[in-house]
Amino acid sequence: MNQSLKSLNQSSAFRGAFYMVLAGIGFAGLNAITQHVTMVLGLSSTSDAFWQYFIALILSLPLLFRLGIGSMRTDRPGIHFLRIIVSVLGVQAWVAGLANGVQIWQAIALVMTSPFFVTLGAALFLGEQISPHRWISTLVGFTGAMIILSPWSDTFSWYSLMPVLAAILWGASSLMMKKLLVKESSATVTVWLLLLLSPINAGFAVANGFQWPDMTTFAWLLLSGALMVASQFWLAKAYEVADAAYVQPFDDLKLPLNVVMGWLVFGYVPSGYLWLGAIMILAASMFNVTFERRRERNLTANMAA
Numbered sequence: 001m002n003q004s005l006k007s008l009n010q011s012s013a014f015r016g017a018f019y020m021v022l023a024g025i026g027f028a029g030l031n032a033i034t035q036h037v038t039m040v041l042g043l044s045s046t047s048d049a050f051w052q053y054f055i056a057l058i059l060s061l062p063l064l065f066r067l068g069i070g071s072m073r074t075d076r077p078g079i080h081f082l083r084i085i086v087s088v089l090g091v092q093a094w095v096a097g098l099a100n101g102v103q104i105w106q107a108i109a110l111v112m113t114s115p116f117f118v119t120l121g122a123a124l125f126l127g128e129q130i131s132p133h134r135w136i137s138t139l140v141g142f143t144g145a146m147i148i149l150s151p152w153s154d155t156f157s158w159y160s161l162m163p164v165l166a167a168i169l170w171g172a173s174s175l176m177m178k179k180l181l182v183k184e185s186s187a188t189v190t191v192w193l194l195l196l197l198s199p200i201n202a203g204f205a206v207a208n209g210f211q212w213p214d215m216t217t218f219a220w221l222l223l224s225g226a227l228m229v230a231s232q233f234w235l236a237k238a239y240e241v242a243d244a245a246y247v248q249p250f251d252d253l254k255l256p257l258n259v260v261m262g263w264l265v266f267g268y269v270p271s272g273y274l275w276l277g278a279i280m281i282l283a284a285s286m287f288n289v290t291f292e293r294r295r296e297r298n299l300t301a302n303m304a305a
Helices: 003-010 012-040 045-067 077-099 104-111 114-125 132-149 158-180 186-207 215-241 244-266 274-304
Strands: none
Touching (some): 012 045, 012 244, 077 104, 077 158, 104 244, 114 132, 114 158, 132 244, 186 215
16 A cells, blocks of 8 residues: 555545445435335335334344443433434434425435534534634535525425425434544444334334335345445444534535436436536535645644654
8 A cells, every 4th residue: 555545544534534425325225225115115114214224223233242232331321312313303304305295306405404504513512613614615515405406496395394304303413423422432323323213113113004025125125224234334433533514514425326326226317407516515525525634634744843
């Protein structure tokens, strides 16, 4: 490994961005599988959510056994529980928007407002110093999402605001995760998430008519559960190695990732201003990581001087 590649690998800015992009790819694949299982194979959304997280929990058990039961000990079970409640409410807001005619790519664009709320929350509640370039990159990404949404158009629906509510709730969940990761490992946070989500999702599934999957559906659910575990772990690692306000704009990449996945799986390519907004989002993310790496190099050089 040459020196520049080694330096890149050791950069917390690069590693934080890398883990966030990995998580985005995983969640894009998960979204495609979810649409296939619910729209094509006919599994209800509530049963799909239960099976995804239940299988993810089962798949995470080897990790728990390897780390030992002591790794699950925490001094802040209340924060874990509150984070799961907020996450589940975000899921319900997301589903409510989709159930009332919000296009999937439009809903994703709205959820991309989450960096705005996370950046603000990181400054107010975590005490992180938000530099001007971070505000600029976040606002450019937010503007790109608004261009895609076009709230001034005749097709805009008030149900489109449900994904915004989901963005706020998931942003709050991300901030709580960041707070937990100050003293706890990403593996612990991930397994606690899976452990608490399964019984809550089971309640929603039973209330809406529980469904057992056939063998074909179960195979897809098994893959989605594996993607869930990996993506949640990568997400936690991103927040563990870098500031929340820095890594969050990379979550904006989920829009082009989901568009590509939708095109590959369903052959669907949305029209309108999607590509302009996506370019703005990508440019904002690239600007952010370039500026952050330059800042890290300058800081290292000053310390060595």
